[in-house]
Amino acid sequence: xxxxxxxxxxxxxxxxxxxxxxxxxxxxxxxxxxxxxxxxxxxxxxxxxxxxxxxxxxxxxxxxxxxxxxxxxxxxxxxxxxxxxxxxxxxxxxxxxxxxxxxxxxxxxxxx
Amino acid sequence: xxxxxxxxxxxxxxxxxxxxxxxxxxxxxxxxxxxxxxxxxxxxxxxxxxxxxxxxxxxxxxxxxxxxxxxxxxxxxxxxxxxxxxxxxxxxxxxxxxxxxxxxxxxxxxxx
Numbered sequence: 001x002x003x004x005x006x007x008x009x010x011x012x013x014x015x016x017x018x019x020x021x022x023x024x025x026x027x028x029x030x031x032x033x034x035x036x037x038x039x040x041x042x043x044x045x046x047x048x049x050x051x052x053x054x055x056x057x058x059x060x061x062x063x064x065x066x067x068x069x070x071x072x073x074x075x076x077x078x079x080x081x082x083x084x085x086x087x088x089x090x091x092x093x094x095x096x097x098x099x100x101x102x103x104x105x106x107x108x109x110x111x112x
Numbered sequence: 113x114x115x116x117x118x119x120x121x122x123x124x125x126x127x128x129x130x131x132x133x134x135x136x137x138x139x140x141x142x143x144x145x146x147x148x149x150x151x152x153x154x155x156x157x158x159x160x161x162x163x164x165x166x167x168x169x170x171x172x173x174x175x176x177x178x179x180x181x182x183x184x185x186x187x188x189x190x191x192x193x194x195x196x197x198x199x200x201x202x203x204x205x206x207x208x209x210x211x212x213x214x215x216x217x218x219x220x221x222x223x224x
Contacts, residue, residue: 033212043200048211099160
């Protein structure tokens, strides 16, 4: 969905490096989410945020941190990247009902 | 948390044949959502089912929610090449908490 953008779209990095993935949205939604997709495992929730002051851990938050800089911006950081964090990362947003989620185009991260 | 099992993992069909993917849970679900992800793309919301026995149609797609609200299915009639992709069922836990719990998806491969 063009209303949800992610940068970078692709990133190759080395083990131990700090990486930040950014997500911006123009949908005016309060709720934002970070998911990770691995082949054969579907999508798994890393972190979610209901508003600027609210951050919650998801199913697989270990090794990740997030920052909600504004209603429209939600970034995901890998403090010290490791190879098993190689995956496709999606940001998503939803309105107050929280049910329908709108996904960004994804960031393909490779950790060598 | 609640889990959803999705089968089959892969489905090869000839163009024009029908396709069905199933989503099952051992517990009663409050709702079920379906998403489609094209190759190289991001998940796109298709529909949400909430009521027991609910059936919804979108052109050639038919979505069903079981009477016991423990299973759901997506059926595509007369597949076309544009139907290629991965179909995910997802559970929304309500209130925005925990985001979505996804099934592992069914990859639909269509042979012309």
